[in-house]
Amino acid sequence: MPIIRQLEQLPAAARGGAVAIGNFDGVHLGHRHIVDQLLRRAEEVGGPPIVFTFDPHPVRILRPEHCPPPLTWTTRKAELLAGLGVFKIVAYPTDEALLSLSAAEFFQKIVIDALDAKAMVEGPNFYFGKNREGTTDKLRELTTAAGMSLDVVEPVEDEGELVSSSRIRALITEGQVAAATRLLDAPYRIRGMVTHGAGRGAKLGFPTANLEAIDTLVPAQGVYAGRARVENGSGQNANRPSWHAAAVNLGPNPTFGESQTKTEVHLLDHNDALYGKPMEVEFLKRLRPIERFDSQEALVEQLKKDIEQTREVVIAAKPQA
Known part of the structure; x- marks a missing residue:
C-alpha cells in the first residue's frame, strides 16, 4: 500500500470516512481492536477506513532523550494495517508546525479540512494538539459540534495487564519474544x-x-x-x-x-x-x-x-x- 506523506496527495476516495489517529507502534492487539471498530464505523458512514499516524513519533522531536526505540518502521506499520483492512495510511511528517497547532486547530486542519471525516475511533489514552492539550473529552466536544460520531475503544487486557507498546517493548528488552508475539499477534x-x-x-x-x-x-x-x-x-x-x-x-x-x-x-x-x-x-x-x-x-x-x-x-x- 502506498503511504500518503502529504495531505495534498490524499485522493478523493480517502475522504469522507472513519479515521483513527495515533502512533500505532507495533500494531498490537489493542490497535487491532481499534481497527476492528474503525472498519465497522467506516461501513456505517459509507466511507473508507483511514489511519493517520506520525513519522517520526512526536516525542522524537519534543523530547528526543525520552523517545524509546520504535517497534515498527513506517512501511511495516502500513503493511500490518493494510492487512487488517485499512484503506489508506497517512504517515504525516512530524514538524514544528504540526506540533504547534492547538487541539481545535489540529482537529479543523486534519480531521475536517483534509480528511472530511464522518467518524473517529480512538483509544482512551489519545491526546492531540500542542502540549497534548486535547483529551478524549475535548475530542468528543469537537466531534459532537461537527456532527460526527466518536468511539473511544476500551483497552485490551492480556493476563490481567493492559496490552501496550511499552509493555511489548519491555518484553522484547528482556528477550521474551514469544510473549511479545502473543501481544502483537505476529x-x-x-x-x-x-x-x-x-x-x-x-x-x-x-x-x-x-x-x-x-x-x-x-x-x-x-x-x-x-x-x-x-x-x-x-x-x-x-x-x-x-x-x-x-x-x-x-x-x-x-x-x-x-x-x-x-x-x-x-x-x-x-x-x-x-x-x-x-x-x-x-x-x-x-x-x-x-x-x-x-x-x-x-x-x-x-x-x-x-x-x-x-x-x-x-x-x-x-x-x-
Whole structure:
C-alpha cells in the first residue's frame, strides 16, 4: 500500500470516512481492536477506513532523550494495517508546525479540512494538539459540534495487564519474544543491511550475515530461533524476497575474546551472497543466553544444537503470512 506523506496527495476516495489517529507502534492487539471498530464505523458512514499516524513519533522531536526505540518502521506499520483492512495510511511528517497547532486547530486542519471525516475511533489514552492539550473529552466536544460520531475503544487486557507498546517493548528488552508475539499477534521483526563481518562464522562452517543500520528495538542478548527475509540474487527470482529459517546471535562472541555487540544471522539452507542487501528478521523463540565456550570444538557442537532447535521451532511455528 502506498503511504500518503502529504495531505495534498490524499485522493478523493480517502475522504469522507472513519479515521483513527495515533502512533500505532507495533500494531498490537489493542490497535487491532481499534481497527476492528474503525472498519465497522467506516461501513456505517459509507466511507473508507483511514489511519493517520506520525513519522517520526512526536516525542522524537519534543523530547528526543525520552523517545524509546520504535517497534515498527513506517512501511511495516502500513503493511500490518493494510492487512487488517485499512484503506489508506497517512504517515504525516512530524514538524514544528504540526506540533504547534492547538487541539481545535489540529482537529479543523486534519480531521475536517483534509480528511472530511464522518467518524473517529480512538483509544482512551489519545491526546492531540500542542502540549497534548486535547483529551478524549475535548475530542468528543469537537466531534459532537461537527456532527460526527466518536468511539473511544476500551483497552485490551492480556493476563490481567493492559496490552501496550511499552509493555511489548519491555518484553522484547528482556528477550521474551514469544510473549511479545502473543501481544502483537505476529512475530516481532527487525530490519537492517547486511555488511561484512569478521568472517569467523564461515570458517567454523556456519556463515552469518552481519546486520547493521537497525532502526527498531533490538531484543536482549542471546541466541534466537527465527526467520529471515532476503532478496534472491539472480535469475527469474531476482529481488523477489523469500523467507528462510534463521538462527540469530545477538551480542558479543566471548569465546574469541570479543566484547562488541553484533547482530549475526545464520540462514539455514541458503547460500547466496547477501552483502549490501536489506534483510528482515523475525524472532520466534529465545534459545539460550550468550555463553563463553572453552574451545572452538565446544562452540561448534553448541551451534549444531542451536541450528537443529531452530529448525524444530520454525517447523512448529505458524506459517509465514
